[in-house]
Amino acid sequence: MNTTILKGVHIGKNVIIGAGSLVNRDIPDNSVAAGNPCKVIRPLSEYYEKRKKVQLQEATELVVKYRERYGNEPDARALHEFYWLFSDSPEELDGVFLTYAGSLW
Structure with missing residues (x-):
């Protein structure tokens, strides 16, 4: 919801992105990320x-x-x-x- 993903960014498999985030860098597999700019908060496990x-x-x-x-x-x-x-x-x-x-x- 209201999340912006910039061109060229790769979001890995099995990832949760927080609402309202600005994804400006790659997000690895199996992670939870959020923020502006978006950063990994913790592993999905x-x-x-x-x-x-x-x-x-x-x-x-x-x-x-x-x-x-x-x-x-x-x-x-x-x-x-x-x-x-x-x-x-x-x-x-x-x-x-x-x-x-x-x-x-």
Whole structure:
């Protein structure tokens, strides 16, 4: 969104570029870059691990709030955005997540 990529710049494979960035130099594969001028912030693997920790906290919070509000366990539909933390498929989420979340309390 509103990112400018200058002519002759090469953006590697598997790269995340921040919104509003001015990409004026090459960006290597597997990285997260942003800014004006754009620079590499961190490797994609480090970003993935950081997001995974945050998403795990968010998923745990959601389960707690869901239990408080509805008085039962959330199903796969309620947890659809978190399936990648526990499974390769959203259809497998019910058992995997509830087993994990149940061990937290």
